[in-house]
Amino acid sequence: MTPEKVIGRFAPSPTGPLHFGSLITALGSYLDARSRGGEWRVRMEDIDPPREQPGAGDNILKTLEAFGFEWDGPVIYQSQHLGVYQDTITDLLKNKLAYYCTCSRKDIAELADGDSGARYPGTCRGHTRPRENTSIRILTNNNKISLLDRLQGEYHWDLENEFGDFIIKRKDQLFAYHLAVVIDDAEQGITDIIRGADLLTSTPHHLHLQQVLELATPNYLHLPMAVDKTGAKLSKQTHATPVNSDNAVPELQAALVFLNQTLPPEHAHCNKHELLGWAIKHWSLENIPASEKIII
Numbered sequence: 398m399t400p401e402k403v404i405g406r407f408a409p410s411p412t413g414p415l416h417f418g419s420l421i422t423a424l425g426s427y428l429d430a431r432s433r434g435g436e437w438r439v440r441m442e443d444i445d446p447p448r449e450q451p452g453a454g455d456n457i458l459k460t461l462e463a464f465g466f467e468w469d470g471p472v473i474y475q476s477q478h479l480g481v482y483q484d485t486i487t488d489l490l491k492n493k494l495a496y497y498c499t500c501s502r503k504d505i506a507e508l509a510d511g512d513s514g515a516r517y518p519g520t521c522r523g524h525t526r527p528r529e530n531t532s533i534r535i536l537t538n539n540n541k542i543s544l545l546d547r548l549q550g551e552y553h554w555d556l557e558n559e560f561g562d563f564i565i566k567r568k569d570q571l572f573a574y575h576l577a578v579v580i581d582d583a584e585q586g587i588t589d590i591i592r593g594a595d596l597l598t599s600t601p602h603h604l605h606l607q608q609v610l611e612l613a614t615p616n617y618l619h620l621p622m623a624v625d626k627t628g629a630k631l632s633k634q635t636h637a638t639p640v641n642s643d644n645a646v647p648e649l650q651a652a653l654v655f656l657n658q659t660l661p662p663e664h665a666h667c668n669k670h671e672l673l674g675w676a677i678k679h680w681s682l683e684n685i686p687a688s689e690k691i692i693i
């Protein structure tokens with residue numbers, strides 16, 4: 398059997414410029430794919446216009462270029478795939494695997510139970526008649542969902558009891574991230590997903606969708622997330638400072654230090670290409686701290 402070709406990806410949402418947290422994800426996914434002779438794709442997750450910033454997508458691509466990242470194939474835009482997402486939902490509805498949810502935000506806040514208070518109790522199960530301006534939820538079940546993360550180890554979830562049936566198309570008629578990400582990862586033949594540990598709790602939703610849609614499950618690796626002293630994620634939402642493209646080498650060095658792939662002092666003066674080349678050659682999964690959060 399020939400070993401499977403590794404295909405990794407970086408999938409930013411164009412909600413703002415690249416910040417240190419997303420640089421770590423880009424770098425980790427890039428080094429993991431390249432160190433195994435694999436491809437690395439970029440996919441723009443532009444299906445949530447209200448959260449997007451004009452020009453952010455191009456800005457992210459320019460920044461990646463300025464840092465010396467090279468991607469394979471064209472950049473994929475999720476906004477070009479809306480028809481595929483809709484067809485998938487139509488099939489799920491037809492097969493009674495999804496249903497219309499008429500609950501308002503307020504209803505849900507009142508009804509929601511579960512430990513986190515975020516569980517949807519399935520109130521609208523069985524609503525199969527098309528209704529306008531409602532969200533669409535996928536049915537969950539109480540089968541155990543397990544993940545063997547390449548870095549973080551084992552996780553188990555009971556999706557129905559912990560989260561409940563979840564939204565695949567929003568009330569505002571936008572497609573949910575969970576649905577789009579699973580369809581596109583499969584469509585692009587992604588074998589290895591490397592992303593921040595803030596997305597760990599999204600993973601059981603993705604594994605469930607892969608089972609229902611009969612799609613292959615890729616390997617997952619959730620990198621530790623950079624947090625501030627209060628434990629809050631550095632992100633575009635919290636206005637963490639964008640990375641500076643004119644300062645690519647020090648920023649890349651800091652990202653490598655974060656991933657505990659520290660450059661030996663004799664390489665301290667390399668340019669960005671030499672630095673990425675060194676990092677590909679010396680990429681070590683064992684060195685990455687297997688922790689969900691690291692304070693920086």
Ligand code: GLU
Nearest residue numbers: 408409410442578592596
């Ligand atoms: N687009 C998502 C984000 O920027 C990441 C998706 C993923 O890696 O699965 O948070």
Ligand code: ZN
Nearest residue numbers: 498499500521
């Ligand atoms: Zn409902």
